[in-house]
Amino acid sequence: MLHKKTMGDRSLDLFIYLFLILMGAATLLPLANVLSKSVSDESAVISGKVGIFPVGFQLQTMKYVVSSSQFLTSISISILVMVVGTVLAIALTALTAYPLSKRNLPGISFIMLLFIFTMLFNGGIIPNYLLMKELHLINSLWSLIVPALISVFNMLVIKSYYESLPESLEESAKMDGARNFTILFRIVIPLSGPVLATIALFYAVYYWNDYFNPMLYINDAGLKPLQLYLRDIVMDADSSSAVNKSADDLMNVSPEGVRSATVIASIIPMLLVYPYLQKHFVKGVLIGSVKG
Numbered sequence: 001m002l003h004k005k006t007m008g009d010r011s012l013d014l015f016i017y018l019f020l021i022l023m024g025a026a027t028l029l030p031l032a033n034v035l036s037k038s039v040s041d042e043s044a045v046i047s048g049k050v051g052i053f054p055v056g057f058q059l060q061t062m063k064y065v066v067s068s069s070q071f072l073t074s075i076s077i078s079i080l081v082m083v084v085g086t087v088l089a090i091a092l093t094a095l096t097a098y099p100l101s102k103r104n105l106p107g108i109s110f111i112m113l114l115f116i117f118t119m120l121f122n123g124g125i126i127p128n129y130l131l132m133k134e135l136h137l138i139n140s141l142w143s144l145i146v147p148a149l150i151s152v153f154n155m156l157v158i159k160s161y162y163e164s165l166p167e168s169l170e171e172s173a174k175m176d177g178a179r180n181f182t183i184l185f186r187i188v189i190p191l192s193g194p195v196l197a198t199i200a201l202f203y204a205v206y207y208w209n210d211y212f213n214p215m216l217y218i219n220d221a222g223l224k225p226l227q228l229y230l231r232d233i234v235m236d237a238d239s240s241s242a243v244n245k246s247a248d249d250l251m252n253v254s255p256e257g258v259r260s261a262t263v264i265a266s267i268i269p270m271l272l273v274y275p276y277l278q279k280h281f282v283k284g285v286l287i288g289s290v291k292g
Contacts, residue, residue, distance in 0.1 A: 037260035038062055045254045061257040065265055070221075070229060077141065078226040079269065082207040085145040089154075089203045090196060097155045098184050101162035119152045125216065132217055143217035144225065148206055154199045161195040162188060201274070208270055226266050233259050 005013075032052040037045050041056025049055050065071055099105055100112065123131075128147065137143040165188065173183045189196070211227035218224055224232075 034260045042254040062261045065261040074226040074229040085207040086203045097158040
């Protein structure tokens with residue numbers, strides 16, 4: 001028998017919908033403003049007439065940004081760091097989580113304590129910089145990949161997912177003569193698709209958005225990833241120096257328009273990747289966070 005909603009239930013539903021709409025608008029309106037500035041006429045952007053809709057629609061600013069040699073170099077570096085970093089990080093995290101998911105592992109409590117300790121304390125900026133320098137990774141793309149290869153939080157999510165798998169699967173495989181690596185790569189990992197896809201998305205977003213490590217370890221302009229290039233544009237009061245505009249370019253595009261167009265161009269790759277992983281996102285986080 002269907003339960004008929006009372007006036008209070010309907011009012012609560014209305015409040016929830018209105019609240020979600022307001023939160024969605026608060027998230028989307030700034031993005032809409034940036035998008036509008038990137039495709040609006042230079043004079044409208046400079047005079048502050050652009051709101052959430054474009055004024056004097058044009059694509060010259062966006063064309064200028066995506067055709068900039070420094071932009072193309074930076075986005076290529078960011079894509080390379082994101083792909084290599086994500087593949088290595090998900091592989092190392094999955095391999096680390098597997099033995100830690102076994103309660104009979106000798107010294108498991110002490111080992112877990114060491115991992116948890118690193119979530120609360122770290123060496124700090126100066127020791128990390130000195131470490132990168134001693135490893136000769138300054139001005140190397142590996143300095144952008146190595147520091148984030150294993151996230152303890154992500155490892156704990158995968159570990160929890162492994163623990164939720166039936167133990168009978170591994171016991172049956174061992175009875176058939178399978179070893180640990182065979183069990184991991186042929187049984188456990190194929191069953192862990194949702195959580196691995198979710199954690200891969202976490203790593204990809206981190207590598208794509210990271211600008212702090214590049215700011216510390218990269219001095220060579222030819223190795224600047226996209227986020228550091230974007231930071232230079234946003235932080236520079238005179239963006240003409242940041243993007244090396246010519247006199248003709250200055251006549252056709254505004255500094256604020258260039259900033260906005262660069263922001264929009266920088267989020268496009270992640271917008272293209274996310275739909276393919278979105279179907280695994282909620283399932284992976286829930287199953288990996290709560291033991292079934």
